[in-house]
Amino acid sequence: MIKGIWRSTHFLLAVSVSIFLIIASVTGTFLGIEAIIDQSQKEAISDLDKISLKKTMDSLQNNFLEVYEISVTEKNQVLVQGITSKGFETVFVNPNTGKKLDIVKPKTRLSNFMKNLHRSLFLKKTGRILMGFISFLTAMLVITGFLLLINRIGGVNKIFRPLKEKQFFRKSHIELGRLFVIPIFFIAISGFYLTTSRLDIFNSNKSTHYDYEAGEKYVDLDKFYLDKVKNVIYPFSSSENDTYKIQLSNRSITFQQGDNSLLSENIHPTPFLIRAWAYWIHTGESNILIAVLLTLTSLTLIFFIISGLFISSKTSWALFKFSNIDFNEAKIIILYGSETGNTFQFAKKLLKRLHQDGIKATICSLNKYNFFPKAQVFIFMTSTYGEGDAPSNADQFAYKFKKYKQLKTIEYTVLGFGSKSYPKFCSFAEDINSLLSQEDNYSELYPFFKINNQDANEYLSWEKKLISRFNS
Amino acid sequence: MKILLNILLIILFLGYSKNEEMISLKCMVEITDYRGEGAYFSISIIDDKDLYLKTVYVLGTDKTWFSEMKSFWKHLKINDLYLDDEFYPLIEGISGPTISGGETRILQLKIPKLLYNKTNRLRFETAVEDKGYYTDDINVELNNESLSKSYQGNGFIRNIKFILPVK
Numbered sequence: 324m325i326k327g328i329w330r331s332t333h334f335l336l337a338v339s340v341s342i343f344l345i346i347a348s349v350t351g352t353f354l355g356i357e358a359i360i361d362q363s364q365k366e367a368i369s370d371l372d373k374i375s376l377k378k379t380m381d382s383l384q385n386n387f388l389e390v391y392e393i394s395v396t397e398k399n400q401v402l403v404q405g406i407t408s409k410g411f412e413t414v415f416v417n418p419n420t421g422k423k424l425d426i427v428k429p430k431t432r433l434s435n436f437m438k439n440l441h442r443s444l445f446l447k448k449t450g451r452i453l454m455g456f457i458s459f460l461t462a463m464l465v466i467t468g469f470l471l472l473i474n475r476i477g478g479v480n481k482i483f484r485p486l487k488e489k490q491f492f493r494k495s496h497i498e499l500g501r502l503f504v505i506p507i508f509f510i511a512i513s514g515f516y517l518t519t520s521r522l523d524i525f526n527s528n529k530s531t532h533y534d535y536e537a538g539e540k541y542v543d544l545d546k547f548y549l550d551k552v553k554n555v556i557y558p559f560s561s562s563e564n565d566t567y568k569i570q571l572s573n574r575s576i577t578f579q580q581g582d583n584s585l586l587s588e589n590i591h592p593t594p595f596l597i598r599a600w601a602y603w604i605h606t607g608e609s610n611i612l613i614a615v616l617l618t619l620t621s622l623t624l625i626f627f628i629i630s631g632l633f634i635s636s637k638t639s640w641a642l643f644k645f646s647n648i649d650f651n652e653a654k655i656i657i658l659y660g661s662e663t664g665n666t667f668q669f670a671k672k673l674l675k676r677l678h679q680d681g682i683k684a685t686i687c688s689l690n691k692y693n694f695f696p697k698a699q700v701f702i703f704m705t706s707t708y709g710e711g712d713a714p715s716n717a718d719q720f721a722y723k724f725k726k727y728k729q730l731k732t733i734e735y736t737v738l739g740f741g742s743k744s745y746p747k748f749c750s751f752a753e754d755i756n757s758l759l760s761q762e763d764n765y766s767e768l769y770p771f772f773k774i775n776n777q778d779a780n781e782y783l784s785w786e787k788k789l790i791s792r793f794n795s
Numbered sequence: 796m797k798i799l800l801n802i803l804l805i806i807l808f809l810g811y812s813k814n815e816e817m818i819s820l821k822c823m824v825e826i827t828d829y830r831g832e833g834a835y836f837s838i839s840i841i842d843d844k845d846l847y848l849k850t851v852y853v854l855g856t857d858k859t860w861f862s863e864m865k866s867f868w869k870h871l872k873i874n875d876l877y878l879d880d881e882f883y884p885l886i887e888g889i890s891g892p893t894i895s896g897g898e899t900r901i902l903q904l905k906i907p908k909l910l911y912n913k914t915n916r917l918r919f920e921t922a923v924e925d926k927g928y929y930t931d932d933i934n935v936e937l938n939n940e941s942l943s944k945s946y947q948g949n950g951f952i953r954n955i956k957f958i959l960p961v962k
Binding site: 392410411447 | 819821823832860899900901902903905924925956958
């Protein structure tokens with residue numbers, strides 16, 4: 324029962340987020356590739372944690388007449404605005420030598436377009452809220468998907484066991500699911516945080532401010548490494564009132580020019596730090612491995628949507644729409660138990676065949692088991708889930724079977740579907756068969772039969788023999 | 796025909812603007828301690844009738860928010876300039892979110908000499924996504940005397956000062 328809820332929830336969530344998720348993952352793929360390309364360019368510097376701010380500031384003195392600002396971008400590039408012999412320039416520099424690397428290229432239109440679409444669908448605040456909500460739903464999707472996965476595999480401890488699933492989409496959905504469950508979850512959560520943190524929810528968290536007297540404490544620029552530096556604003560003029568302002572990853576400080584004495588310090592509040600972390604994780608702009616992982620995950624999400632569609636076209640729609648014809652009139656009732664929809668397909672096939680012969684038959688999931696006043700024959704067709712459990716539309720059968728006793732004598736047969744590679748091959752069908760054999764008013768119409776891997780030939784020969792029983 | 800004319804005009808304009816003599820103003824903008832999105836700025840020279848003569852600086856990368864700077868946007872539309880790359884900011888992240896208060900920017904403004912020390916004014920228009928818009932966050936006369944003082948803004952700008960001119 325619980326599993327059915329997870330499955331329906333997973334399916335409904337997927338349907339409602341799929342359009343947005345497609346947009347997010349296609350643009351995400353683009354942005355991920357862009358982040359990878361950016362970081363493999365020559366301006367990207369990987370060892371910022373070994374370069375001290377002092378070294379960079381000293382080296383800039385030789386190359387600039389005046390520096391306005393140094394900033395370390397999210398992509399680990401060091402950007403300097405200042406005056407060179409050519410006038411005012413904004414350039415990337417090598418932080419070791421202070422030499423100019425390349426002139427700043429504006430972001431391409433395409434890139435801005437993708438980023439905008441990814442963040443807010445061009446709908447400004449509304450779009451942001453929407454995308455934030457989608458991120459939240461995606462996180463839920465991951466959780467329900469994970470629960471289904473565990474259920475499917477038969478426990479958390481078995482999560483890395485090889486799969487026995489044959490069908491391509493189903494197999495890859497599960498296979499990729501267990502590989503990417505963590506990255507997707509983190510992307511969703513960080514995306515959710517990035518959007519909600521923009522919405523002023525965290526206003527109450529003020530940073531902590533300290534003031535110091537000149538000469539009380541001194542700033543040692545040799546102790547700041549560039550990986551922790553966001554930007555440095557140089558003093559506006561040589562006037563004593565103008566100070567250096569440095570933004571570090573966890574605080575900002577100002578200090579006096581000349582003797583470097585610390586004047587004030589602002590410690591950033593926790594949400595600020597979480598936001599920085601979420602940005603780091605969500606954009607991969609400063610770590611090429613994360614950028615690669617993000618790109619792969621985006622591609623996987625696209626694939627998930629496609630494979631999920633294929634799976635659900637077989638399973639979930641059927642689970643939702645199914646309610647049946649006239650149970651009161653039918654002579655033959657096909658009772659099916661199907662997790663993934665395959666058995667249901669066979670059951671429908673049989674129903675069609677019976678209708679062709681003009682037999683009053685109907686089809687009903689095992690959980691919908693009820694009084695069937697005119698029933699003479701029950702045909703059970705069921706798969707087995709995981710370690711010998713009932714499929715999700717059959718898990719209440721045992722209870723309902725006891726509750727609704729049929730009045731007439733019933734002839735029955737049981738057909739089990741499964742795979743021989745599972746130790747509990749068709750064991751749920753076996754359970755039904757033994758349950759019925761203990762009942763007085765049930766007699767076997769045709770012996771219990773098992774079908775391996777949905778073998779169509781095995782099924783057809785079974786169907787032929789069964790139908791010949793009706794005609795005899 | 797119209798296209799040809801446009802191209803001609805652009806060539807003329809480019810030629811004109813290349814030869815135009817510029818003066819450089821160093822300018823420090825200190826932003827107030829608000830929280831939320833980064834501020835969008837446009838710095839324009841306007842004449843005494845409030846007409847836009849030239850936009851000298853734009854801060855902010857996301858074009859979709861330019862329209863929040865309503866007066867500036869109107870000017871762009873009337874003059875068909877809003878597709879012009881010149882108005883797109885040069886650097887990404889120039890207006891990041893100002894969570895811890897009082898971010899500071901130092902800018903270099905290039906002002907055509909012809910427009911300087913006349914009756915024109917320098918207007919700083921600011922907007923923060925849905926937090927508000929100020930047509931005249933700063934509006935000062937564009938001449939030596941006026942720019943030698945520092946000013947307090949009416950909106951997102953706390954303080955502004957200039958050094959003039961840098962060569």
